[in-house]
Amino acid sequence: MERYKKLLEQAGIKNWFIKNKIDSSVELFFIKKNLDMRRIKEVDNAEIAVFTDVEKDGEKKRGRADIRVNSSMTDIEILTKIKEAEYAASFATNKFFEFPKPTKSELKVQDSDLNGLELSEIATKFADAAYSVDNDKDAFINSFELFVEESTVRMMSATGTDVAYKTRVVKGEFVTQCREPQDVETYLDYEFDTLALDDMKDLVETSLKTSKDRARANAMPKSGKTDVIISGRYMEELMSFYADRANVSFIYPGYSNYKVGDNVQGEDVKGDKVNIKFLPLQPFNNEGIEMKEREFIKDGELKLVHGNQRISYYMGVEPIGTYEKVQIPAGKVSLKEMTDRPCLHVVNFSDFQMDALDGHFASEIRLAYYYDGKGNVTPVTGGSINGSIFDCQNDLTFSKEVQKLSKYVGPKACLFKNVMVSGE
Template sequence: MKEQILQALKINQIETYLINEAEVESVELFFVKKELDMSRMKKVTHYVVNVFRDFEKDGTKMRGSATAKIYPSMSYEEVDDTLKDAYYAASFVNNLYYPLPKGEKEDRICTQTSLASYSLEECIRKLTDALFKYDTQEETFINSSEVFVEKRTIHILNSEGIDVSYEKYCAKGEFVVQCRVPQDVETYHDFYYENLECEALALKVKGALETTALRAQAKDNPRTGKYKVILSDIHIATLLDYYTFKSASSMVYPKYSNFKVEDCVQGEDVKGDKLNIILKATDPYSGEGIKMVDRVLLQDGVLKTIHGACKFAHYLGIEPTGSYGTVKVAEGTHTLEEMKQGTYLEVLSFSDFQIDPFTGDFGGEMRLALYHEGDKVTPLTGGSISGNIQEVQHNLMLSKECQVRKGYEGPVSICLEDIMVAGE
């Protein structure tokens, strides 16, 4: 199929292009409680072709682009028609000219991961054992789950000489925990690992069983007011996504963001933990074929990198870094035990927690929170929190304890002061 794509590009005189080929091999298991409901193995190949068309408009050099999806089942005539249609569509896209990255053919990179040490079938058996390791109770249990182990072989080539490939493994899935007493509730959880993290998965399930049992006990709403709030797990990653979004070249160039390198983007008078964030290269190449390396995003709250793909980097006159999907945040200065002193609200789950990356406003409706008042702990549900990261960033506190999850490595928890809670 790749040869057919290249032939069609040549015949149609499409001189500038980018091809992404992904061969995906996976083993998938679906459970109802602990009973295997369905198993599936698949091996499929996807092709995404970006075609570029250069032209002038009012004396200015422009470059339009369009994307075509090619499937292995297509005939040559279908491939040819699809690429011609995309090339025609590219003539209506009026972007200022920008170059594609240049490169050469390189040897395939085999990702170093413990998942590659076993067959996909062996990996999924080990993960399944871990999934159900602590699922031993009658009233609180996993009522359904899906487990996938996947190997991807990525091949990227373009008209500027780039011809690179690499292998990538992952283990991912989701599960729903149900607790039937004192009220019947369900909670949703997912997981993603790039290594064979059996113990991490087992502990994640154990924590999910415990929090779901607490959710079943929670009936009261919190009282309206301002609280010291502790957020954990994925919610801290969501909050800190603000800095990654605002420092992207696609946001800086059109002036959606005013971030500049060497700006104190955390504020001038930081009394809490200063943020140190690294953009982590989890893949050897970006989707454009740019070599990926770890880069410092924030150092003690000061912006060090504007990051992004070729187009906006060229417009800004900076080095294209590729697009990053993972950040690594340095540990904080306080242990969880030190953070959890006095009276505070610990939010364990939301129906949905979001941050507006343009304004910094964040908030969400709480599904489960624990109100700590001395030795007394009260499970609560309902109500919502709201705030703005620009108002709390100078006094936030990060935990020394860390976690690893999809897109985020860093502190388990973050503590925020004077957060508005709407409840009773």
């Protein structure tokens, strides 16, 4: 880090920002119960932003060019890249913007029970946890990938920012399979920042159950509009809609008309009002701005917009960084009560997508439960849903049950009224 700083100063660069990241990982790859590949990674990479101020047609502009370097490069190579970036930044210019206020901090180490253990020990514990519940006679783990990663990030700028943090994360994906009566599988990815061995077991058990239910599921009945419950990890993707629409990078070019004080669900809200808090994923964003818990939407009313320094400056709002993690309070209705009416509870999609540009959410359905409102439930598969959040957001029902995911803490499920479902 000090080497990059010295080279930038040697090159006479007035304004710069460095983000240096040192990563190590232990990675295990299983097929069925057998280890198929093991890996260790020890790498470093740095991003250096070089800024150049110019005047064009009497207007003050600020240009930026980003380069990537690492410890394998010689001083001459890095200096050459820096000089090229300085030149490039002189014509890759945008309207002038100010840099974020400088931040200083000692190394912040994530408070986690993953600390103090070797990465390989953590990997063993998680693999043991996952396979400890792989005992079902019908469904089993088909394949399992585990990445235990440690990252140390330090950021410095010419204007005085000097912050650092260290994180550990356990993440990966796995597939469960059930061969009878139909041969089916369920894919799940996961991410934990604590020694959440019980959560790992729960995930595997849930996935095994999903595979078993999908194996005996019927084809989706005919097409039409119905109430749909979306739950589990799809809530993370779904609720990212509001954070995306409130990002200054959406608002500035006119993709979103959100303004602080707006009722994001419209004026005639029949169902639950949306309440969202932003939570930090890391102590600092990529510009060194401190990230902290913030009230985002209160009773449907937008309290703030977020995003990077440059666009926030253009819009005249406080630059608070881009938030990706949200917290939503529990709803008042239990999942059991939600399913007292005829509805489709989708628990597994092939690739659920929430498009924040046009508001559509859509996906093929891999497993859903159809409730007929008379106490009967049927597992179904196939078909797809295609809904618009603009059409349904005034009548949402959040579940009492809550869940904690890597970027989402909140209701386990949400009920949407009158969503188009395509079936046989």
